[in-house]
Amino acid sequence: MINYNELTVPQATIIQKELKDTVKITPYNGPLNYVAGADISFNKFSTTVYAGIVMMEFPSMKPVGYSLVKKEVLFPYVPGFLAFREVPALLDAWAQLPLKPDILVVDGHGIAHPRRMGIASHFGVLAQQPSIGSAKKKLFGMYEEPGMEKGSYTPLTDKQRQQLGNVLRSKSNVKPVFVSPGHLIDVPGSTEILMQCIKGYRLPEPTRLAHNAVNQFRTGIVPEGWTSL
DNA sequence: GCGACAG
DNA sequence: ATCTTGTCGC
Numbered sequence: 001m002i003n004y005n006e007l008t009v010p011q012a013t014i015i016q017k018e019l020k021d022t023v024k025i026t027p028y029n030g031p032l033n034y035v036a037g038a039d040i041s042f043n044k045f046s047t048t049v050y051a052g053i054v055m056m057e058f059p060s061m062k063p064v065g066y067s068l069v070k071k072e073v074l075f076p077y078v079p080g081f082l083a084f085r086e087v088p089a090l091l092d093a094w095a096q097l098p099l100k101p102d103i104l105v106v107d108g109h110g111i112a113h114p115r116r117m118g119i120a121s122h123f124g125v126l127a128q129q130p131s132i133g134s135a136k137k138k139l140f141g142m143y144e145e146p147g148m149e150k151g152s153y154t155p156l157t158d159k160q161r162q163q164l165g166n167v168l169r170s171k172s173n174v175k176p177v178f179v180s181p182g183h184l185i186d187v188p189g190s191t192e193i194l195m196q197c198i199k200g201y202r203l204p205e206p207t208r209l210a211h212n213a214v215n216q217f218r219t220g221i222v223p224e225g226w227t228s229l
Numbered sequence: 230g231c232g233a234c235a236g
Numbered sequence: 237a238t239c240t241t242g243t244c245g246c
Contacts, residue, residue, distance in 0.1 A: 039236090040236070040237085041237075041238090042236095042237070042238080043237095043238075044237070044238050044239075045238095077235090077236060077237075078234095079233085079234040079235065079236090080234080080235080081235095082235055082236055085236075086236075107235085107236075108235050108236065109235055112235090113235085118235070119235075119236085133235085135235050135236085136235080136236090137234085137235060137236090138233090138234090138235080139233095139234070139235045140233095140234090140235090172246090173245090173246080178235085
């Protein structure tokens with residue numbers, strides 16, 4: 001694999017355009033007994049990132065364990081190129097998993113990206129893993145505000161009206177979340193599965209718990225490695 | 230030129 | 237993303 005730490009943004013753009021053709025948006029019909037959430041944490045101004053993947057049963061959303069790993073990252077945060085900062089560390093955490101989930105939920109967008117290559121799609125292609133992107137803010141596309149009631153959602157599209165995902169009200173009277181397929185799944189499927197991952201909070205359990213885990217890891221509350229719960 | 234801009 | 241206290245509303 002290429003060393004992302006030595007890439008320039010123009011070079012990263014070329015890589016995204018090449019990987020774009022390998023992303024497969026199709027209905028997911030495989031088993032659905034385990035889902036996992038992936039996220040990254042870091043101290044401001046530091047080049048050390050703390051990556052984590054939390055494994056959980058589906059649809060109970062009971063966590064069964066988590067993989068935590070630390071890594072040095074030099075590629076800067078540039079909107080549209082998040083994958084070049086976080087994917088390498090996430091792949092290390094992924095390799096450390098004793099079992100792989102049926103679906104992986106990544107904190108960020110899937111195909112709802114300028115070149116259809118958000119972090120969820122990027123990771124999905126490299127790991128050859130069905131993935132869903134779940135973001136807290138829009139990066140690309142247009143949409144109408146969904147109803148204020150939990151469960152309401154509207155399509156997120158490009159200017160040609162091609163649907164890239166959905167804007168979902170995961171909790172009543174709270175800002176919506178942006179869902180889009182990453183790889184080996186489609187828009188309806190990613191939206192349906194993500195809705196089942198919501199358990200009373202604005203953010204779906206996979207990324208919510210992954211976020212908590214990487215922060216505890218960063219602050220030294222929990223150790224690096226795989227931990228069974 | 231101006232506004233937008235995942236984490 | 238991270239830092240960080242109080243405050244508003246269900």
